[in-house]
Amino acid sequence: MDIRQLKYFLEIAKHKSITKAAESLHVSQPALSKMMKGLEDELGIPLIIRSNKTSDITDAGLIVMEYAQKMLLLMDEMSTTLNDMTNLSRGQIHIGIPPIIGSLFFPKVLAKFHKTYPNVHINITEYGGARVVKSIEEGEFELGVAVLPVSEKDFDVYPIVEEELKLLVHQDHPLADHETVNLHELKDEEFIFYSEEFALHQFVWDECINQGFKPNILCKSSQWDFMSEMVAANLGVTALPDSICHRVLNPEIKIIKLRPVIPWKLAVITKKGRYISNASRTFINFILSAKQFFHYN
Known part of the structure; x- marks a missing residue:
């Protein structure tokens, strides 16, 4: 069973006709009939009552219709969610920050980032700098703010402050x-x-x-x-x-x-070789392009 079979079956149910469904789908009637026969064989039960003029749906077909609609809706939601994440309509960021750094610099940065990406949620954990580094290495966070130096063999380093x-x-x-x-x-x-x-x-x-x-x-x-x-x-x-x-x-x-x-010296760090979400990559780029927030005014 595949998604295309379910889509085609729903089209037949909508039109109550294989002929009209084939026209709507721009496929040949024999090809559509063959696909439906394959779906019925796979499920082991008839879904369509075929006649010369109509294609009525069996009781089993009505159940398949109900689940097919739910499955296709979930597929659409998945595509929308993935698209939203790609375009930063939503997302989550997990970051470790030493308290001293958080209180000094990040309120302004987070306020500006939240205004730009209001549906991206930022989860902050405050640790001392050494523990932030260890937590990034162990995979607890995608990214963190650390005091340099750190091992550039183990981490990707994005400098933000030098005092x-x-x-x-x-x-x-x-x-x-x-x-x-x-x-x-x-x-x-x-x-x-x-x-x-x-x-x-x-x-x-x-x-x-x-x-x-x-x-x-x-x-x-x-x-x-x-x-x-x-x-x-x-x-x-x-x-x-x-x-x-x-x-x-x-x-x-x-x-x-x-x-x-x-x-x-402060830097955003990530573990080398780890997958970094689109939201986190966007946050890093945002920080690097807004270094004015990391200078005392």
Whole structure:
């Protein structure tokens, strides 16, 4: 049994005539009769009562009619849905985003994308950067936002942000009036660090080691506003990306350039070789064409 047989059978039922159905379908009457005979043989039951003038439908034929109409309707719905997905009338995106990145950049991006593609649903899971990378690798998400570097052997990488970390100190700190501070000058300071699940933790740690000292960590947090308030309370120093520094409005905090530069680069990543849905590919292209949303205003 195939879809064409069902379509042709419904046409016969509509016209109650093989002859008229053949004319409507632009096929020969013998070919149509042969196709119907094949359908009846396959089902093992007559569907049509043939006479000289009409082709009436049997009780079994009425049941086949009912199911044929449902099947053809489902086929049409499937085609429409696939067409809608291709043209982004609908779709779903599953993305992993570190909380710091989500709060900084993505509200504006998502608002603009939703306005452009209102029927595409975006499912966001907030993980630390390291876990986002692992989740992409394990297939939990199609795409995620990660802090570079990541292995370009394992991931396709689409850069979106490039900034540097800056130092935050209390206004009464001895270095507060400096325009630039070398990291090795902080070897005796107490640091407020991001938690280990965040890439920033490892970046600052590694650079301190490169500068010849192990940072003395007073506390760790996953919240940049808490970290900056700890600095405002004169409990230690911290290093945060430039975009976050622009949001720190406490007048008791001084923001200073760090040397050597500790870069903070963000990218959308996908697992190499994985199928990426049309909705997700469109989202990636949208982000890459709207990088103005990833700069502090």
